[in-house]
Amino acid sequence: MIQASISGAKPPTMSFELFPPKSDAQFATLQTTVDRLAAFRPEFFSVTYGAGGSTQDRSRSAVRHILDRRLPVAAHLTCAGASRDAVKETIAWFRRAGVAHFLALRGDPPGGLSERYAPHPDGFTDTADLVEALQQAGAAQVTVSAYPERHPQSPDWRTEIDVLKRKVDAGAVRAITQFFFDNDVFEAYVERVRSAGISIPIVPGIIPIHRFPSIRDFASRCGAAIPTDLARRFDGLDPASATHGLVAAAVAAEQVSDLMARGVDAFHIYTLNRSELPEAVCRIVGVAAETEKTACAA
């Protein structure tokens, strides 16, 4: 059994990732998604963050919405392509808004993952440097990323684990993984991490497959392998069909259940700002919605 997470809670603890909406209509969808998923009492919602002014403003609005709903939030923050002063200003804005939990990230190089990463001349040297700055700014929790199949730019496993260790030594208290579909790969990764003396919770990132062709493309960019057996389940299925949704819910719930059987008790769900599949997964694996709990208690 792997010691992936230490929260010990049963049923599992969930966190839900959102991305900044691009329009008023998308913002309304995000609000509905937050409302529906809040019923599962997540440990936190997180909101992604990208380089570039308009995305950052939208991230701030989404974070502000979650804070206004008095729900726990983690703000993602990247440091690629930005000066130290600019990132510090953003940290100060989030702190003033009431954010105490950050997901510290380097971010992709401006030209994408095919470009070699170089820090901004006046910027943070790496993610560990950003983690330190967040601690100095009074963050209560700093979470970081982890890559069970290695980051696409990783030269070797030793570097991969060293980078995680530096982030932990700088103060990170939890790592959330890139999504993956093969639980054996995750288990082997956690063993590597533990062998390196890293003891923070490694929370698996789970992506429900809302549309197989999109997730297949996304996975190939992120370096996440799609097992043949998994691809076969979606073979010939119309992504808009009800059957696709049923298969997607079953596949994600099966992955979570298998990880629970291996001792994992906390999960981060990449929601893609949709509530249906995350809700289905929660219900299938035994995370009850608040209304049901209230009804049972009455």
Ligand SMILES: Cc1cc2nc3c(=O)[nH]c(=O)nc-3n(C[C@H](O)[C@H](O)[C@H](O)COP(=O)(O)OP(=O)(O)OC[C@H]3O[C@@H](n4cnc5c(N)ncnc54)[C@H](O)[C@@H]3O)c2cc1C
């Ligand atoms: C949970 C999660 C959330 C994310 N959220 C966002 C988001 O909100 N916005 C966004 O833009 N992106 C996001 N990303 C993507 C992320 O920004 C990219 O994968 C980026 O390329 C790496 O950032 P990082 O903080 O993961 O990098 P790090 O963990 O710091 O490094 C990534 C990898 O690069 C290699 N590396 C790093 N430093 C060195 C070095 N000195 N020498 C050699 N190799 C090195 C290592 O292989 C290392 O594992 C997220 C990823 C995950 C897993």
